[in-house]
Amino acid sequence: MTLLELRDVAKTFGDTIALSPTSLAIAEGSFVAIVGPSGCGKSTMFNVIAGLLTPDGGDVLVKGERVNGTTGHVGYMLQKDLLVPWRTVEDNITMAKRLTGRVSAADREEARAVARQYGLGDFLRHYPTALSGGMRQRVAFMRTLVTHQTLLLLDEPFGALDAQTRLEMQQWLLQVWRDTGRTVLFITHDVDESIFLSDRVIVMSPRPGRVVADFANPLPRPRTVDTLIEPAFIDLKTKVMRLLHREDA
Amino acid sequence: MTRKILRNVGVPILSFVLLLLVWQWVVVGFHVASYIAPRPRQAFLAVTQNWSALWPLILGTIRETVYGFFVGAALGLGLGVIMAKVPVLQRIVYPVLVLSQAVPIIALAAPLVLILGFSVTPKVVIVAWIVFFPVTVNVLDGLTHVDKDLLNLARVYGASRWRTFIHIEIPATATPLFSGLKIGATYAVTGAIIGELAASDGASLALYQEHANANLNTAAVYGTTMVMTAIGITWFLLVVGVEVFATPWQRRTVARRWRRR
Numbered sequence: 001m002t003l004l005e006l007r008d009v010a011k012t013f014g015d016t017i018a019l020s021p022t023s024l025a026i027a028e029g030s031f032v033a034i035v036g037p038s039g040c041g042k043s044t045m046f047n048v049i050a051g052l053l054t055p056d057g058g059d060v061l062v063k064g065e066r067v068n069g070t071t072g073h074v075g076y077m078l079q080k081d082l083l084v085p086w087r088t089v090e091d092n093i094t095m096a097k098r099l100t101g102r103v104s105a106a107d108r109e110e111a112r113a114v115a116r117q118y119g120l121g122d123f124l125r126h127y128p129t130a131l132s133g134g135m136r137q138r139v140a141f142m143r144t145l146v147t148h149q150t151l152l153l154l155d156e157p158f159g160a161l162d163a164q165t166r167l168e169m170q171q172w173l174l175q176v177w178r179d180t181g182r183t184v185l186f187i188t189h190d191v192d193e194s195i196f197l198s199d200r201v202i203v204m205s206p207r208p209g210r211v212v213a214d215f216a217n218p219l220p221r222p223r224t225v226d227t228l229i230e231p232a233f234i235d236l237k238t239k240v241m242r243l244l245h246r247e248d249a
Numbered sequence: 250m251t252r253k254i255l256r257n258v259g260v261p262i263l264s265f266v267l268l269l270l271v272w273q274w275v276v277v278g279f280h281v282a283s284y285i286a287p288r289p290r291q292a293f294l295a296v297t298q299n300w301s302a303l304w305p306l307i308l309g310t311i312r313e314t315v316y317g318f319f320v321g322a323a324l325g326l327g328l329g330v331i332m333a334k335v336p337v338l339q340r341i342v343y344p345v346l347v348l349s350q351a352v353p354i355i356a357l358a359a360p361l362v363l364i365l366g367f368s369v370t371p372k373v374v375i376v377a378w379i380v381f382f383p384v385t386v387n388v389l390d391g392l393t394h395v396d397k398d399l400l401n402l403a404r405v406y407g408a409s410r411w412r413t414f415i416h417i418e419i420p421a422t423a424t425p426l427f428s429g430l431k432i433g434a435t436y437a438v439t440g441a442i443i444g445e446l447a448a449s450d451g452a453s454l455a456l457y458q459e460h461a462n463a464n465l466n467t468a469a470v471y472g473t474t475m476v477m478t479a480i481g482i483t484w485f486l487l488v489v490g491v492e493v494f495a496t497p498w499q500r501r502t503v504a505r506r507w508r509r510r
Contacts, residue, residue: 047401050405051404051405052401052404052405071404071405071406071407072405072406072407074405076402076405076406078398078402080396080398082396082398082399082402084399084417084420084421085498086420086421086423086496086498087498088504095406095416096406098412098416099403099406099407099408099412099413099416099417100406100407100408100409100412125503125504126502126503126504127498127501127502127503127504129498129502130502130503147406
């Protein structure tokens, strides 16, 4: 079943075509990676889907409903964790509820359960400044999870982490995704990351921002570090790299 | 922890003692006449021996300082918020606020007495006049520099503007707000004394000092200055105390036990 659909969605800033008319359908429960260099319109596309930007043309549909320029229908996470320093880990996880209604005892219990399940149970009463970058991103992701949105938009969430931590976080994300069955749209400029995580790799290109390829990812799950050296991985990586490189030439 | 307390409390006390020593040393060493500058002990005694006369005056000054501070702080916060939220208003109001601070405060006292009489009100107005400005400037600055991505995140969640304001923008402005309040707190007592000088018909701490000066009671003059300073410092420390209490995340890694939501 299609959860998210873009129909000829376009966005222009002044003379710059940030996103030329783009159509896309994302199946519920899938993990789709969007890879491309900076300026290819991937973040613009995200902000249009999230409702922060209104498209100049076309429609954004979530579960068949037109949501152009409205918010409240996605979970959303950026490279910046955006944890607020004045709230504890537990209170950061429940932030969405606090901003839209009342944080109930059940919400708090859920936050604690999620944190315990994913290894942050001992840090519930800590302020975010006490946490490492990887831990902060995990808290940010938990905050996104408890919004109970089926569609999660992740914009380079691990971009600021060191390679070791990033690999751990990627495996952790796959585990959470498997546990919760959400639909993930994952932006990255790291080709390895896009292939390692996804069911499907969408390649975008700048000037004007557009989709240039849409690959099904044949790699079996679960994925491990060994996945990174499988022939199918290398094969897909080669295709994506050629597309990205052609643009540079 | 003990080291920290020692550093935060011990060092200021030490520098205060040092100041008294320098005072003592200058007065004694240079044979300064007692009608020009008393020794610290004399100034201190001038306060304690006249405590029963001074205490009501001190209370009066404290009242003016505190009332004026709260009026100024509330006004400053309100103006900062309004200007941050309505940019047009910011362009109109901000120059007027700057102008308000260019007016020599002492020149303001006379018209205030004409308008408000000799009550506590003109003193409160002068204190508020001094206090609101740093608060407004800091709050405005804080509110306009809240992380845009954080505000976008709140929008993505579907948060209302009011809730975003209460749960994101206000706490994000806590640090600059307290900076403004601390600056205001140090100046508040100055405002109260200026008000007392210009707008007192009866008893006040400022007039008490003038009186002592006229009577060549130098020890009392210095003693009163010390009292005024003590009021200022105490008020400043109280504001710092409130800040420490209200922004635990700046010093702690783990929230206090009893702190629920």
